[in-house]
Amino acid sequence: MRWLLGVESPQIKVLKTELTLEPIRADSVTFLQTANQILHIEFQTLPKSKTPLNFRMLDYSVRLKRQYKCPVTQVLIFLQETDNEVAFTEEYRDHTTIHKFEIVRLWEQDSTIFLGNSALLPLAILTRTDSPQSLLSQVAEKLATLPNREQQQNIAGCVEVLAGLRFEKDLVRQFLREDIMKESVIYQDIVQKEALKMINRQIKKRFGDVNDSLMTKIRDLSADDLEDLGEALFDFSEVGDLVTWLNTKVSN
16 A cells, blocks of 8 residues: 555555455455545566456556445556567457556566565566666665564565566575575465375376365365375375375374
């Protein structure tokens, strides 16, 4: 809110991002209570979209106004540099309708603003610079000075994800401490989802389709437990072995 609208307000509420009617999900919807205003943000890596981006913005706007009955400011943020005209088109227009929204192209933004705000550090990595590697180093230095350990972990996880849009993985790991990133909820969520995909493939290959209650228990496992299950599966001869293993984990 402070960056995009230039306002200061403690009364900000995060709204649900699933919108009414054939539900579609927006990236970020927040409500500025003091101004009775909604800020809707969409993040886009590439200008390609099954539904044209400008029409999607119109659709989101209409749904948000219908649902919350207040003014909506929309910002479409492009993360990766492109010269596609879609990234420079700030309206939807047809023979009866004109709908306008804002576009932010991160590669054009002054990095100073982002480096000075810990919440914007993940985006800083994609801003304007003559030396991308120096910018990565600056972001890493800012991360190291954050006094709150949990905040540091979570922001580091976000930085790692977005840095992958601009840098090779090995270079990112040179600047960002791996122990910090591994403790972030973002990193853990990614690891857990990837582990779950692998476990699902292994179970289907060994036992075929299993019932929903078993899959629910598996989805609730931590990333470490999923890793343990991946190793244990080699010793299972039937689904009953899987059930016994899961029940043991639940009881523990």
